[in-house]
Amino acid sequence: MSGNTQEDLNALDDEAFRRTVRAWVEANYPPELRNPPKRLHWAENSPWYFRLAEKGWLAPGWPKEFGGMGLSPAKQIILIEEYERHGVARTNDHGIVMVGPLLIQYGTKAQQERFLPPILRGEHIWCQGYSEPNSGSDLASLRTEAVLDGDEYVVNGQKTWTTLANDANWIFLLVRTDKAAKKQEGISFLLVPMDSPGITVRPIVNLDMHDEFCEVFFDNVRVPKDNLVGEPNKGWTMAKALLGFERIYLGSPRQSAYALVRLRLLAERMGVWEEPDFADRYARLRLDLEDLKALYETFVAQLRRGERLGPDVSMLKVIQSELFQRITEAMMDIAGENAGLLEPMGGNRDLHPSGLFINARPCTIYGGSSEIQRNILAKNVLELPG
């Protein structure tokens, strides 16, 4: 359908590719969805999902034979940079980002043929069942279990922080299939339809009063054994292999850059922009942002060269999430009583210190908390004992 376009894209040099992406995004992205203050639900972001699907741009990283764009890492990064620049919202993209790569790498041909096309058509909306109430930072201790009974697994347990489970019709699960093995070695990957009898979804309202996350309960849910991906008990290894790209995505300077622009607008509105104490604080944040961008670029350059990212990429997420938080804390400090308002000041979405402050809170918790990222730096980069 758009095979020629994709070949042309791969042949373009980086700058020409960037211009092509920019022009198309500006012409096609729904303007009312730029920089949404909250994660969008499927009902809101599906028009954009279908527009990407129609263009053939839905799966930049998938090889072409599976319906992807087959872009090089360098071009994928440019694509992401252009989306961020324009304030393009994330879609319900777990099928694209997680399930697709999982099945392309580890799935059977039958699984690939069954599951990949519905993702590209926007028929299967996936969510990720990893965390559990007692297994957050210590994910490998997860206890939701799947027991083989004839040709089916019987699943019991509970997942939590399941992003947009209330939009999804499929979930990919990490489940315990061997309780006797070492905790990382008894885990498998299982694909489960959300309309299976025994599944209950309960949205969780967050501090931003939004139901982005859900709890998902499994009560004797029967799943055909063909829905297991790869070998049994190898789920942990596969899950770790899928994490590479997420780790740099969460370190992208985009949130901090977005917030810093709003900090300046707020400072001007509050009449403190010219004040020396504020100017120094702003300068510090601005320099932190510029240096974060420079550091981010060094990791991006590794990907461009086709290298695998090492554990030191953990520092990106620590710096970016904590910088984002510090910028929003500066907003709260200068906003006076406006810091306590629930809604944007005067209805202007760019002036909403409390909203951004709350949005910045979970960034040091999800995707590996700052504490876990620092553990990785200490143990795997610095090789400290313990």
Next chain:
Amino acid sequence: MSQALAMDESERADSIRLIRESAAAVAPRGGDLRRIRALRFEEPGFDPAVWREMADLGWVGLRVPEEKGGAGLGMGAFCALAEELGAALVPEPLIPAALAAALLAADPAGEAALGQVLGGRLLLAGWQERADTLEAPGSLDAPRLFVPMAAGAEGFLVPVREGGRLTLRLLPREAADLAIDQTQDGGNYGTLRAAPDFTGGKLVAADLGGALDAALDEAALATSAYLLGAMEAAFAMTLAYLKTRQQFGRPIGSFQALQHRAADLKVQLSLTRASVEGAAAQLDAGLTGAARRAVVSRAKARAAEASMLVTRQAVQLHGGIGYTDEYDVGLYLRKAMVLANQFGSARLHRKRFMALSPEAVEE
């Protein structure tokens, strides 16, 4: 300081102990916040029946002299009460109402209204003409901003500059042009517009003199005490969580990085308590003028900064569950978001402290 003003030490300690005990009537210790949850984001943002109970306990007039119908207690007692209310996140607007009572007590013309206020009629002062200030210019027609819990007010007290003096005008609720904005803690701020100016209200003080400045300082200090109570409660919840939450086969509180963070928060709590209680004691000992304003600023600067730090870290140390609205620790963060900057931000108070205390640090 004069002997007459200074309170007897043991009497003061008794009044603080007694008021803490009586606070349990509306601020039960033990952290059940269901009542507080149920009142959020619904006007007026608090429970009028509980408000009347608080008035019946004599709390609105706690600082009003006995000869004017109040309890005549000191700032130590007021701060102890505010701290207990903060620990339980009590939303009824005691501190703004006490500010109104202090203004009405400043002039005999306010006597009748003061009697009603002490009896539970909720009047609130609309003095603020911009964000983050402690100055009330008393403009004739500038909107009055950020009136806390205005949705439940039965009337407003508006300072107006008339003939060189700051008068006080009482505007009944029905006569007020009022807009309500919700706040992050589930309460609200009111914006009061003049129609056509504020001189139409009944005159309840012909000359406020320095009463407004003094009352704003007391409100700032009491707010610091409220924040102290809130951060203590959030910290206690967090400490309990660190001791019970298991990851990697052990309580997360056994990890040294988290132990050090908890220890740092405890240091901030102790500094805040020392600052707030010290300021209250000095006010009760009769401190006046620039020195009085400076100790208040010191306390509010610390309480504002420390309460935001402690409640932010309380969420972080809880991890994902801390970011849910249904778990209580977030309620403390949202309260700090509103109160940290009420009656002056940390930034404002740090500046004011330095302006008032230009002398070098004693070595």
